[in-house]
Amino acid sequence: MFIFMCGRFAQTKELSMLMSRFNFIVSNWVIRQHHNIAPGEDCSIIVQKDQNRTLKNLRWGLIPRWAKPNAPTKPLINARAETLAEKPSFKQAFAARRCLVPADGFYEWQKLEGGKRKKPFLFALKNREPFAFAGIWEEWQPAPDAPPLQTFAIITTSANELVAPIHDRMPVILKPECESLWLDPRVSDPRRLLPLLAPYPSGEMERADAAI
Numbered sequence: 662m663f664i665f666m667c668g669r670f671a672q673t674k675e676l677s678m679l680m681s682r683f684n685f686i687v688s689n690w691v692i693r694q695h696h697n698i699a700p701g702e703d704c705s706i707i708v709q710k711d712q713n714r715t716l717k718n719l720r721w722g723l724i725p726r727w728a729k730p731n732a733p734t735k736p737l738i739n740a741r742a743e744t745l746a747e748k749p750s751f752k753q754a755f756a757a758r759r760c761l762v763p764a765d766g767f768y769e770w771q772k773l774e775g776g777k778r779k780k781p782f783l784f785a786l787k788n789r790e791p792f793a794f795a796g797i798w799e800e801w802q803p804a805p806d807a808p809p810l811q812t813f814a815i816i817t818t819s820a821n822e823l824v825a826p827i828h829d830r831m832p833v834i835l836k837p838e839c840e841s842l843w844l845d846p847r848v849s850d851p852r853r854l855l856p857l858l859a860p861y862p863s864g865e866m867e868r869a870d871a872a873i
Contacts, residue, residue: 668738670815670832671696671766671783672704674791679763682791683707683840685714693718697768700738706796706813707761709844719760723814724801725750731804740797742818742833742858746851751814754797756849761793761840762815768871769828782827783871793840795833795858816858823863834861 676692679685685707693704703718722736727749740751765786770779786792798813816833824831835843839857842848 668700669768670698670764670794671768672698672764674763674765679791683714683761683763683793685716687716692716701736705763706798707763707793707844708798709846714844717811719798719811719813721813723750723754723797723799723812724810726753726799726801728801730802736812737814739817740814742816742855745816745858746855751797754799755851755854757846758798759843760796760798760813761835761844762796762813763791764794765789765791767832769824769831771827781871783869784824784831784866785869787865787867793835795835795843818858818860821860821863821866823866823868827868831860833858836861
């Protein structure tokens with residue numbers, strides 16, 4: 662079961678463009694290009710160790726590090742910015758395991774009259790450039806003899822003026838100048854990090870009907 666706020670996103674740009682935009686090291690991971698990435702799927706994120714950014718493939722749906730092995734655990738695809746520093750499921754990852762989630766669009770659904778049907782909308786930057794969601798990641802041991810599972814969640818905040826008519830929440834899109842601070846493993850002070858998690862300016866975004 663998944664909790665949906667930002668429940669689908671697109672990452673369709675080629676590796677070379679993402680490398681130029683985010684300045685990461687190519688590892689043996691393969692970039693996941695898809696117009697409709699869903700919870701529970703593996704996709705590409707960017708983490709930082711020392712001074713180097715690295716691309717990794719993690720599963721979308723965070724499982725807390727302290728979750729019991731072999732126990733049913735509900736993956737968490739989103740983490741609210743307002744409670745990120747306090748909630749037990751997220752606070753350790755927020756302090757030490759932050760990531761960028763490359764994307765070039767995300768989807769939200771609007772309920773139509775009668776409430777039985779929903780209409781999808783795609784939100785993207787007007788310049789159609791790739792951007793980064795603010796994310797956190799964790800490593801969980803599903804069983805004593807099993808390899809660890811690495812998972813991530815996308816952080817959400819209140820909706821800007823463009824998204825609000827469709828949904829009251831939106832994923833945090835980091836401004837490019839904020840990405841280095843968000844990734845910096847030496848920084849853990851919520852007073853420096855939480856101000857980065859504001860709604861992205863609506864004037865720099867556009868909304869379009871989607872067919873997914």
